[in-house]
Amino acid sequence: MGEAVKKGVRELSPLDVYMLLPRTNCGKCGEKNCMAFATKVVNREAPIEICTPLIEEERYRSEYAKLKEILAPAVKEVVIGVGENSVKVGGKLVMYRHEFTYYNPTPIAIDVTDEMPENELIERVKRVEGFTYNYIGRTLKLDIVAVRSTSNDPLKFKSAVEKVAKATSLPLILCTFNPDVMKAALEAVYGRRPLIYAATKDNWRQMADLALMYNCPLAVFSQGDLNLLSSLVKTLLEYGVEDLLLDPGTFPEEGLSETIIRFTMIRRNACKGNDRLMGFPLIGVPMTVWLRKDAPKEVLQWKEAVLAAMLIARYADLLIMHSLEGWVLLPNIILRFNIYTDPRKPVSVEPGLRVFGNPDEYSPVMFTTNYALTYFTVESDIKSANIDCYLIVVDTGGISVESSVAGRILTAQTVADAIKKSGIEEKVKHRYLIIPGLAARLSGEIEELSGWRVLVGPRDSSGIPAFLKEKWPPKE
Amino acid sequence: MGHGGKKEERDEESGAFIRLGPKILELLTKLGEVELEDVEIEAEELEIWIPTIVPQAILAPPAAPAAAAPPKVVPEKPREILVAEFKPLTQTYPGRIVEVKIGATRAEGGSRGRVVKIGGEAAPSFYLWEEIPPNPPAISADVFDMEVSLPRALRVHVQEVIGDPAAWAKLAVDKFGADMVTVHLVSTDPLIKNTPSSEAAKTIEEVLQAVDVPVIVGGCGDPKKDAEVFKRVAEVAHGERVMLSSLTLDMAEAGVLGEVAKAAREHGHVVLAFTAMELNRAKELNRRLYEYLSKDSIVMDLTTAALGYGLEYSFTIHERARLAALGGDAELQHPTSSGSTNAWAAREAWMKLGPEWEPRELRGPLWETITALTLLLAGVDMFMMMHPAAIHTVKEVVKNLFNWGRAKPEDIADWVTLKV
Numbered sequence: 001m002g003e004a005v006k007k008g009v010r011e012l013s014p015l016d017v018y019m020l021l022p023r024t025n026c027g028k029c030g031e032k033n034c035m036a037f038a039t040k041v042v043n044r045e046a047p048i049e050i051c052t053p054l055i056e057e058e059r060y061r062s063e064y065a066k067l068k069e070i071l072a073p074a075v076k077e078v079v080i081g082v083g084e085n086s087v088k089v090g091g092k093l094v095m096y097r098h099e100f101t102y103y104n105p106t107p108i109a110i111d112v113t114d115e116m117p118e119n120e121l122i123e124r125v126k127r128v129e130g131f132t133y134n135y136i137g138r139t140l141k142l143d144i145v146a147v148r149s150t151s152n153d154p155l156k157f158k159s160a161v162e163k164v165a166k167a168t169s170l171p172l173i174l175c176t177f178n179p180d181v182m183k184a185a186l187e188a189v190y191g192r193r194p195l196i197y198a199a200t201k202d203n204w205r206q207m208a209d210l211a212l213m214y215n216c217p218l219a220v221f222s223q224g225d226l227n228l229l230s231s232l233v234k235t236l237l238e239y240g241v242e243d244l245l246l247d248p249g250t251f252p253e254e255g256l257s258e259t260i261i262r263f264t265m266i267r268r269n270a271c272k273g274n275d276r277l278m279g280f281p282l283i284g285v286p287m288t289v290w291l292r293k294d295a296p297k298e299v300l301q302w303k304e305a306v307l308a309a310m311l312i313a314r315y316a317d318l319l320i321m322h323s324l325e326g327w328v329l330l331p332n333i334i335l336r337f338n339i340y341t342d343p344r345k346p347v348s349v350e351p352g353l354r355v356f357g358n359p360d361e362y363s364p365v366m367f368t369t370n371y372a373l374t375y376f377t378v379e380s381d382i383k384s385a386n387i388d389c390y391l392i393v394v395d396t397g398g399i400s401v402e403s404s405v406a407g408r409i410l411t412a413q414t415v416a417d418a419i420k421k422s423g424i425e426e427k428v429k430h431r432y433l434i435i436p437g438l439a440a441r442l443s444g445e446i447e448e449l450s451g452w453r454v455l456v457g458p459r460d461s462s463g464i465p466a467f468l469k470e471k472w473p474p475k476e
Numbered sequence: 477m478g479h480g481g482k483k484e485e486r487d488e489e490s491g492a493f494i495r496l497g498p499k500i501l502e503l504l505t506k507l508g509e510v511e512l513e514d515v516e517i518e519a520e521e522l523e524i525w526i527p528t529i530v531p532q533a534i535l536a537p538p539a540a541p542a543a544a545a546p547p548k549v550v551p552e553k554p555r556e557i558l559v560a561e562f563k564p565l566t567q568t569y570p571g572r573i574v575e576v577k578i579g580a581t582r583a584e585g586g587s588r589g590r591v592v593k594i595g596g597e598a599a600p601s602f603y604l605w606e607e608i609p610p611n612p613p614a615i616s617a618d619v620f621d622m623e624v625s626l627p628r629a630l631r632v633h634v635q636e637v638i639g640d641p642a643a644w645a646k647l648a649v650d651k652f653g654a655d656m657v658t659v660h661l662v663s664t665d666p667l668i669k670n671t672p673s674s675e676a677a678k679t680i681e682e683v684l685q686a687v688d689v690p691v692i693v694g695g696c697g698d699p700k701k702d703a704e705v706f707k708r709v710a711e712v713a714h715g716e717r718v719m720l721s722s723l724t725l726d727m728a729e730a731g732v733l734g735e736v737a738k739a740a741r742e743h744g745h746v747v748l749a750f751t752a753m754e755l756n757r758a759k760e761l762n763r764r765l766y767e768y769l770s771k772d773s774i775v776m777d778l779t780t781a782a783l784g785y786g787l788e789y790s791f792t793i794h795e796r797a798r799l800a801a802l803g804g805d806a807e808l809q810h811p812t813s814s815g816s817t818n819a820w821a822a823r824e825a826w827m828k829l830g831p832e833w834e835p836r837e838l839r840g841p842l843w844e845t846i847t848a849l850t851l852l853l854a855g856v857d858m859f860m861m862m863h864p865a866a867i868h869t870v871k872e873v874v875k876n877l878f879n880w881g882r883a884k885p886e887d888i889a890d891w892v893t894l895k896v
Contacts, residue, residue: 098792150893175892201557223889226562234560239553255885256876261604265564273565288888290896302842306869309846313853322896326832327839330824331783331846338788373785399752403779406697407752408726441667460823
């Protein structure tokens, strides 16, 4: 830690990058000049490799090396799997998401074992692969299958891993502390670049040889001892293994503070302390809650869900879980989506009139706010029900319906103004406005100010189709 | 990965290596030298690249038998673990969060059996190696003063007491283990029941008698009506150090903020300063409140959005607020409160989504729990919550987090071979 601290992602200026570029303004990268390209690179909107002269021409070799160095994330990006079916882990530039943004949303691996009957094994793998949830127009999924050797038998493990590899194209984690068992499985799936879990103080040399031989990333496990973890990383780097992941131990229950603190200390050292040995992705293992066998299943599932969420918020770059229940995983894949949303992107959408389907002059007119999440939720509900209608998006400065009503940002006046501005009065012959249920308290005033009749719609936009079926067209 | 244009060529070589892989490893470790005779390279079978650190001997073309080659210099690899001590980066911060006490005992001029202190931190949340915070985060259970529509998973736990705020408060303290209760006077809303402030004050008095924990008084959201209700409640609850929830910039706009803040000061209460996810507005509101109140009478609510509906904005604004406060921004050095019950605004908390997402009876409270815990890690000091399972879990997590150094973590290496 004696070296000068590398410039953080926010201190790095386009000029720092520009000075190391060819500065020929050749335009091969698609930008007008090298300065424009440097700006994109600094904002992480373009990888430096797009600059082909820099990569190809011998004379830029040292500049390229320097650029890679100054642009390297505080936490190394490691790839598990190959090609289309690979997943990137780590690659974090910052400790706090507001400092820039977080990259590579925490992949979630689900475990299977080499002692499961074949039909159960395949069925579980298929469930992992088929797990999806549609959230504001995005498909959220699970990412990895972790195969554990509970048998400690090389042949059994090899056979199970083969079956899993055949059943799914998802990346794999192979879990055993026994190098002979690991080797047997690696022979079976060497082309898949699975993550080897894990090197420990007892087996590190054999595991390192396997990682080198099969060109696989290697997890380093040190149960609660950060001096040992640091030492193992140093040793493995010297040994020539570069793609490492760190598991400092996920202690559930009474050990929770140990877990959270170690994850935090490691990430702080990597991002703020220039501690290169800690600059690798962190593995959280919420499935350690299952070590407590005396508790009922639902309790352990609950605890696993809670532990996973805390680790997503506190720096885990990869999670290994056992529960495959929808109610356990749903909040976690949504939390992951939330935390990894780019905070630099606006929270709001353009206000104004939106047209869905083919509305005519008797079609329903509704309004919502321009808070991105509110808008996308309403939009997806209207679209999935194939409703022909008009939707006025009122500018609330990106605040939701409930908060903007409470905060007096969404008022009868702003609604009346939005109606006028939208031009809807030329498009429909009726004067009925459907308002969000959460804005019900504004109905009287809206009627007074806008001259439109108000129909109070559902509190949640999922109720729109049922509401229209019952209330549209208006009976009076 | 940096293999660049030489990939194909290397793949070819690596094929031989991989196919012989396991054997080579044995040979390498035992003999340190390899023979590569009779190797057939089948390019179409090749699937992976080899790492660049493979000893050159292995990459030697098959035509040149390794045995005949001059001895290769293989870089020395460590045989023992090289020691590298882990030194956690430890910081100190110029700022500190003020400590706020909610509730007052008899000796202090109130009638509470216990009081709750929050805040006082001098390091980011749960950076326990830097500082063990003086106060654990606290939980206040939500109570409503009238019939309200609630998701079924919530309703079943309070069915018996809906419409009876005193009984509800007692249930929340005795059965749910809440540290405090928040009585939401929603019926005072002019657009709902317009309950007069005198009646609202009576409700608060009843709750103060039913429980001996600190009480938080929630308004209806109408600035003028809330001001009227808060002033009345402040008076009848004189000395109890209740928290008025909440004071807003809308009150300032309506010209009533000063009188409410003054009433809070005169009768010894705490206020919750609410702003909608904007730190500059939060600072502005605090500045206005400083004219009337001491710093240790102000808690901030920076807005809690539900998991899936903007939680990330709440998470980040709390992280930013706390780091700025510790960094010396005096106007943000207040403990924070989260309305975690807002989690139920997310449809995923209560809606039927299909059998694969059931039971909702677990999904809903889990939604509330995770919303709260995410903000706990961002630095929030107190949580307004509702579901008993969510309250229980957050309390347990807080207890476990404060156990640092005292707990003996169990052996977890066995997870790999665990038979579930």
